[in-house]
Amino acid sequence: MKFGSSFCTLNVGGRRFPFSVELMKHLPLSRLSRLYRCVSESELLELCDDYDRDRNEFFFDRHSEAFSFIMLYLQHGKLRFVPHMCELSFYNEMLYWGLESADLQLCCQRRLDERLSDCFVHFFPEEEPQGPEELDGHWLDRMRRTFEEPTSSVAAQILASVSVLFVLISMVMLCASTLPEWKAAETTDEHRIIEAVCIGWFTAECIVRFIVSRDKCEFVRRPLNIIDLLAITPYYISVTATFLTGENSQLQRAGVTLRVLRIMRIFWVIKLARHFLGLQTLGLTLRRCYREMVMLLVFIFVAMAIFSALAQLLEGGNQDYTSIPAASWWVIISMTTVGYGDMYPITVAGRVLGGVCVVSGIVLLALPITFIYHSFVQCYHELKVRSARCIRSPSTDFID
Numbered sequence: 001m002k003f004g005s006s007f008c009t010l011n012v013g014g015r016r017f018p019f020s021v022e023l024m025k026h027l028p029l030s031r032l033s034r035l036y037r038c039v040s041e042s043e044l045l046e047l048c049d050d051y052d053r054d055r056n057e058f059f060f061d062r063h064s065e066a067f068s069f070i071m072l073y074l075q076h077g078k079l080r081f082v083p084h085m086c087e088l089s090f091y092n093e094m095l096y097w098g099l100e101s102a103d104l105q106l107c108c109q110r111r112l113d114e115r116l117s118d119c120f121v122h123f124f125p126e127e128e129p130q131g132p133e134e135l136d137g138h139w140l141d142r143m144r145r146t147f148e149e150p151t152s153s154v155a156a157q158i159l160a161s162v163s164v165l166f167v168l169i170s171m172v173m174l175c176a177s178t179l180p181e182w183k184a185a186e187t188t189d190e191h192r193i194i195e196a197v198c199i200g201w202f203t204a205e206c207i208v209r210f211i212v213s214r215d216k217c218e219f220v221r222r223p224l225n226i227i228d229l230l231a232i233t234p235y236y237i238s239v240t241a242t243f244l245t246g247e248n249s250q251l252q253r254a255g256v257t258l259r260v261l262r263i264m265r266i267f268w269v270i271k272l273a274r275h276f277l278g279l280q281t282l283g284l285t286l287r288r289c290y291r292e293m294v295m296l297l298v299f300i301f302v303a304m305a306i307f308s309a310l311a312q313l314l315e316g317g318n319q320d321y322t323s324i325p326a327a328s329w330w331v332i333i334s335m336t337t338v339g340y341g342d343m344y345p346i347t348v349a350g351r352v353l354g355g356v357c358v359v360s361g362i363v364l365l366a367l368p369i370t371f372i373y374h375s376f377v378q379c380y381h382e383l384k385v386r387s388a389r390c391i392r393s394p395s396t397d398f399i400d
Contacts, residue, residue, distance in 0.1 A: 101374075
């Protein structure tokens, strides 16, 4: 948007905060960055409560003291709860401006997790409440909710149960097809028929969900929909290749690519994430904690490089430790598990190093786990409340 001047004012709850327009552009607050990209006054009023063009002032009917603490976080990099303010209320303010629980200090994250566990409530400020008449006003909305929200109605639950049944059948058939006794001609035809029925169901379900989706581009970008595509496409590619090259052709027997495509059907099992809260929680946690996961991998890699080099030096006469890459296997197994026993040091110095390696693995693995645990708890509460809101109409207690 072309602002009236190079400076603007945010009026939050009657308290004014001056900002430069360039600073607003780079602030890690999604609402303000979206405000900067607005091209019309109507778009501005969707993000703020009022706008004064003469003074270039934006009005927000929010908690001014909470926003002042958020500004301190932007200046100093530490975000804590406002004293004498409810943790859930402050968290609602954070979500409104575009922050997440991961931005809080560790002690405040624990307080927030405890309050969420005790009260079992959450806030979704970006979602607009919809009445039953609006949700049921159009058949596309009903179809979308039936296919996208398994707990929204009895029909959605039945559809989800059928989909899970087809996933289980397809996985059993995929595993059974690798058994030698299942490769006989009479069982191969039956297996193909069952597999074709399962794929037909998955394909029809994916096409219907694409048709009734509101945003087709967003539908294609969703991870679960990408997984559905990866699970369905290999079947059609392998069937097409079989049709073109023949069942027992040299290319078919030696085609590594086709075997890889068949194994890619294992993605079917990930389709269960659409219907099970636990798998959704795991995926959301991994997405939010990718920095902690990278940190964990770096810790392991550094320790593996150090201990494998020392082990190869101290166990020079041991045939299992002939090189640093060979010793790296022993290090990674000792740090992450109790060890397989296929490799072990025989010298006194090597055994002392092995003990230090095991203890270091316990410590290094425990350091990022705390952050991942708190994120997992938070994601679980968010998804559980979202699932509950699909069953009953939203309460005003959950909407700011």
